Amino acid sequence: MLKFGIIGTNWITQQFVDAAVESGEWQLTTVYSRHADTAQAFADKNHAAETFTDLDEFFSQGSFDTVYIASPNSLHFAQAKQAIAYGKHVIVEKPAVTNQREFEQLDAVLAAHPDVRLFEAARQIHEVNFKRVKEQISKLAMVQGATLTYMKYSSRYDAVLAGEEPNIFSLNYAGGALQDLGVYLAYDAVGWFGMPEEVAYYPTLTRTGVDGKGVAILRYADFTVTLNVGKTSNSFLPSEINGARDAIVMDNPAELGQVTYQDNDGNAHNIGVAPDDNPMLAEARDFAAVINDPAKYQADYLAWRQLSRNVNKLLFNLRQSAHLTFTGETPATDE
Known part of the structure; x- marks a missing residue:
């Protein structure tokens, strides 16, 4: 069972949590929010054991190996970069970044952490x-x-x-x-x-x-x-x-x-x-498959990354x- 934490407690986060649980591959363990009461309410609703209001503590102390990021668009890049640096797999809501420079910087951080996987949550x-x-x-x-x-x-x-x-x-x-x-x-x-x-x-x-x-x-x-x-x-x-x-x-x-x-x-x-x-649900299953068996699904992962790169460039x-x-x-x- 893959353990994951979340950044963002809005409706789309709840939808992903529901999909992840339904897939049978994921367990929500950790919730981050700037507000302690918001984090605790989401954690209680979804049976998560931990809450944090400090991002460094979230990444350094949280009991999870993957983070789902659903914060405002402008925060995606910095939070994904920080997560990778802590060795966490990243699922980031679209758009993952706002320009090619940010995309290239994430690629550079990933190169330094070759076991980490980064997914843009383009569900369809x-x-x-x-x-x-x-x-x-x-x-x-x-x-x-x-x-x-x-x-x-x-x-x-x-x-x-x-x-x-x-x-x-x-x-x-x-x-x-x-x-x-x-x-x-x-x-x-x-x-x-x-x-x-x-x-x-x-x-x-x-x-x-x-x-x-x-x-x-x-x-x-x-x-x-x-x-x-x-x-x-x-x-x-x-x-x-x-x-x-x-x-x-x-x-x-x-x-x-x-x-x-x-x-x-x-x-x-x-x-x-x-x-x-x-x-x-389909993306929750696909992301779990790549993390659980990266060698088997490496071609799929690389194809998604290239598609994400091209979409970012187009936008x-x-x-x-x-x-x-x-x-x-x-x-x-x-x-």
């Missing part, structure tokens, strides 16, 4: 339906493009409208639609089609300076992929990948609850499976095209 790439879509793309006679939409109104936007600045809508915490829901679409695009040749992002900014919504254009050699992302409005449009007379249609390219293939005659064929009730290039810079960032040094 571990799910069956993500792989079914990729398989069906390979069967298309041609690909002529795709339109992927993930727009979901955030309850935190109400706070923005009320004059506040929650983390996910703050440049201080690397917030915005692209860095949140857009990560799912970036993983879809890169995972299914590879890296584009040219990119451009056209954001609609909120009063806090982050992108509340936006449209990304990814140009490949023979087709274009359009990404529609937003946290300030809802969209109920399906997404699709266009062949010639056929297409792959998804109810939602991030959640992939239903995936169909529309053949040349317009007939719909279900090519997906019913998703797990907890969408983080950064999209931000660069729109002149979106986070607080404290020096984009001139990034490539």
Whole structure:
């Protein structure tokens, strides 16, 4: 049984803890929060034995070998780097880092700790339906493009409208639609089609300076992929990948609850499976497999790391095209 600790006590942390326990591979032992009462409440609810409010003590004294990080985006890099230095495996929520310079620094720390594994929690790439879509793309006679939409109104936007600045809508915490829901679409695009040749992002900014919504254009050699992302409005449009007379249609390219293939005659064929009730179950199992048997699953691990690297580069290039810079960032040094 793998023992893990957590940083962050929000809803997504609870979802991962539930998935980890359901997988039968993980045991939650340790909780970190800046506030002792918050840490204790989460620990009591999930039967964890330890709580900490100091990160150094959490890493040096905690009884765990893997940490799950679900703090604000801007804190992911420093906390992941610290965890690796303490010899802990790391599962960090997307986006793992905000630019290529940070990615390269984590690679350097990992090189000094070769037994440590670092995972970006991009859950949908571990799910069956993500792989079914990729398989069906390979069967298309041609690909002529795709339109992927993930727009979901955030309850935190109400706070923005009320004059506040929650983390996910703050440049201080690397917030915005692209860095949140857009990560799912970036993983879809890169995972299914590879890296584009040219990119451009056209954001609609909120009063806090982050992108509340936006449209990304990814140009490949023979087709274009359009990404529609937003946290300030809802969209109920399906997404699709266009062949010639056929297409792959998804109810939602991030959640992939239903995936169909529309053949040349317009007939719909279900090519997906019913998703797990907890969408983080597949990744919890995959991460455990790599940690428990690193030699057997090394190829998978390296493929996920390369995909994460490419997605990070794509997101950064999209931000660069729109002149979106986070607080404290020096984009001139990034490539």
